[in-house]
Amino acid sequence: MEIFPALLSVVTDPTLLAAILLAAVVGMIVGATPGLTASAAIAMLLPITFYMSPLFALAFLYVIGKSGRYGGSIAAILFNTPGTAASAATQIDGYPLARAGKAGKAMKVATISSVIGDFMGDILLVAGVGFIAAIALKLGPPETFAIYFAAFVVIGSVIGKSIVKGLASALLGVLVAMVGLDPISSEERYTFGSFELSNGIGLVPLMIGVFVLGEVFSQMEERRKSAGRIDDNQTAADDDSLTWEEYKPCLPHAFRGGLIGAGIGVLPGLGSAIAAFISYGEGKRRATNPQQWGKGALEGVAAPEAANNAVSGPSMAPLLTLGIPGSTIGAILLGVFLIHGIQVGPTLFLTDKELVYRLFACGMLGIAAYGVIGYFGATQVARLILKIPTNVLYPIIFLTSFVAAYSARASMFDVTVMTVAGFVGWLMRRHDFNIAAFVISFVLAKGAEETFRQSLLMSDSGLLIFFERPIALAFLLIGCAAIAFRIRSIVKERRIADGELGDA
Amino acid sequence: MRAYSEGLVLAVVALVGLWGAWQVPAASTGDTWAGIVPFSASLALLGLASFMLGSTAFAGASKPGEDEKQPFPGDVIGLFVIALLYQQSIRWFGYVLPTALAAPVVLFLFGIRSRVGLAVSVILCPLIFHILFFELLGVFPPYGEVFDLLDWIKG
Structure with a gap:
């Protein structure tokens, strides 16, 4: 019930409301611009939020993340280019609808479904987060380390095309996080005699490098491959109106998608793209008109959109209760908490409960804001995006990344770190390594190390402590099971592909 | 391979x-x-x-398409070299002068050919970033070890 006073306090704060509205617009534009992601925008804006109050900073970035997820659908429907990976499933039916002159209708379905899914996720988060935090308070270091281990393995193995590259990316993130002084013994690690390295690698320059500068490098490469101009689809006069009769068949798909997204959102690393595709597949399986899916079914837009937005709220649960970010946006938000001196974890609900619920309230108002703007103005947003000259946009982003990285700690060393991280991020993308796993592991590594070493100190039997405690053992097994399931699904996909080739 | x-x-x-x-x-x-x-x-x-x-x-031999030859990313390498030079020149010459030089170069690399546009970027980019970050946000600007145009402008 803490959410109601929190909502009231946010609604009565005009500055905060203005920030939420601005964040909803920024997120929508960023999400709808192909090549720009909400993660990149948040990483770039992160240094600016140092000068804001914690709630203001968190709410601003959190709403950009939410609105950015929704904004991806605009590009998917109108330009046949998903603005985010999560909206790739929306493109399957969204673009054929746009080609048939129903772009406005498809965008309205996407907006309503996104709002339904996002609200479902947030309601489940508000209802369940206190309960998870209460359980988390009872966990000791071995159990917490086992959760970290499961998170590393799931994040490394489930996202991306290759398990080996995913796990390697996670390990690289851990190794980079180890640079600097050991927080327990103050011994130097990987500093190679450099004083600047003894302070460690900063989260902000690393994020800006990987997500912002790395993206500029990727866009530079893309420019050569394609003409670089996004063509609006040539359709007849759009039928923008959406009637209740038209949306009614979409409603069960939106609710089912919301539940699928919320369930997947709690699990670290799986993310909204997986939720969207599962929801699309499940929706098509249960649809009364499966033959229409893929050719322009409104239900085919509702199902993935509800799911990918429903991930947003529940993905905050592991972050706030255990300090384990479930997504790259979560990892950046964790950085904001730490920068403002707020310790994330189960004790957060004892020390800063009011802040947490006010953040949830801001998230809910952010959903309402992007819902209203999207319902009435998505077409205008799309027109605006078509007017953005990408050959001016990316140079500006390039220059911003340098000044943003410097602003974090007024350190030129951070700018060097950002430049190198940008190049490494581009290389990782180019070679299909998993940058999300790299960054999330970088963020998790310190906490995992601390709990691992605390567990060893508690134990007389060394590593056996993780096998002697049932909850810890259960999470270790979950990690192993995640790899096993992923290997099984890859083998299955290969068999199907081989079968299809054989039939050809 | x-x-x-x-x-x-x-x-x-x-x-x-x-x-x-x-x-x-x-x-x-x-x-x-x-x-x-x-x-x-x-x-x-x-x-x-x-x-x-x-x-x-x-x-042994890789699957067809797996080793698809990718063109050498000369543009990206060039941009990375510019990024390295830019961050190093900020250390030597402060923020304003390197940004005034880097802005038109990067815009040119991204396909801007308008001479007026490139000339405007020389003034506008350092000015806008300086006002936003170093004046409004109050971040202390990086001081050039060799020469600092901002110092010279401020007298």
Whole structure:
């Protein structure tokens, strides 16, 4: 019930409301611009939020993340280019609808479904987060380390095309996080005699490098491959109106998608793209008109959109209760908490409960804001995006990344770190390594190390402590099971592909 | 070939990681070794790199399309070199002068050919970023070790 006073306090704060509205617009534009992601925008804006109050900073970035997820659908429907990976499933039916002159209708379905899914996720988060935090308070270091281990393995193995590259990316993130002084013994690690390295690698320059500068490098490469101009689809006069009769068949798909997204959102690393595709597949399986899916079914837009937005709220649960970010946006938000001196974890609900619920309230108002703007103005947003000259946009982003990285700690060393991280991020993308796993592991590594070493100190039997405690053992097994399931699904996909080739 | 080189790079990183972890002094009594996590992570990375190299060698010829030749990313390398020079020149010449030079170069690389546009960027980019970050946000601007145009402008 803490959410109601929190909502009231946010609604009565005009500055905060203005920030939420601005964040909803920024997120929508960023999400709808192909090549720009909400993660990149948040990483770039992160240094600016140092000068804001914690709630203001968190709410601003959190709403950009939410609105950015929704904004991806605009590009998917109108330009046949998903603005985010999560909206790739929306493109399957969204673009054929746009080609048939129903772009406005498809965008309205996407907006309503996104709002339904996002609200479902947030309601489940508000209802369940206190309960998870209460359980988390009872966990000791071995159990917490086992959760970290499961998170590393799931994040490394489930996202991306290759398990080996995913796990390697996670390990690289851990190794980079180890640079600097050991927080327990103050011994130097990987500093190679450099004083600047003894302070460690900063989260902000690393994020800006990987997500912002790395993206500029990727866009530079893309420019050569394609003409670089996004063509609006040539359709007849759009039928923008959406009637209740038209949306009614979409409603069960939106609710089912919301539940699928919320369930997947709690699990670290799986993310909204997986939720969207599962929801699309499940929706098509249960649809009364499966033959229409893929050719322009409104239900085919509702199902993935509800799911990918429903991930947003529940993905905050592991972050706030255990300090384990479930997504790259979560990892950046964790950085904001730490920068403002707020310790994330189960004790957060004892020390800063009011802040947490006010953040949830801001998230809910952010959903309402992007819902209203999207319902009435998505077409205008799309027109605006078509007017953005990408050959001016990316140079500006390039220059911003340098000044943003410097602003974090007024350190030129951070700018060097950002430049190198940008190049490494581009290389990782180019070679299909998993940058999300790299960054999330970088963020998790310190906490995992601390709990691992605390567990060893508690134990007389060394590593056996993780096998002697049932909850810890259960999470270790979950990690192993995640790899096993992923290997099984890859083998299955290969068999199907081989079968299809054989039939050809 | 591509998988092989990726495996090799990972193996080198893992070996450097192992060597670096080995340099960490031993733990004092009642404490844990500070190198335990870096050592374990490097060892695991070496295992993955060996697996990649082993599976590439075992598979022999790669599948069609897997080794699709990618063109040399000269533009990206060029932009990275500019990025390195830009960050180093900020150390030497402060923020304003390197930004005034980098802005038109990067715009040109991204396809802007308008002379007026490029000339305007020389003034506008450093000015806008300076006002936003160093005046409005109050961040202390980086001071040029050799020469600082901002210092000169301010007299």
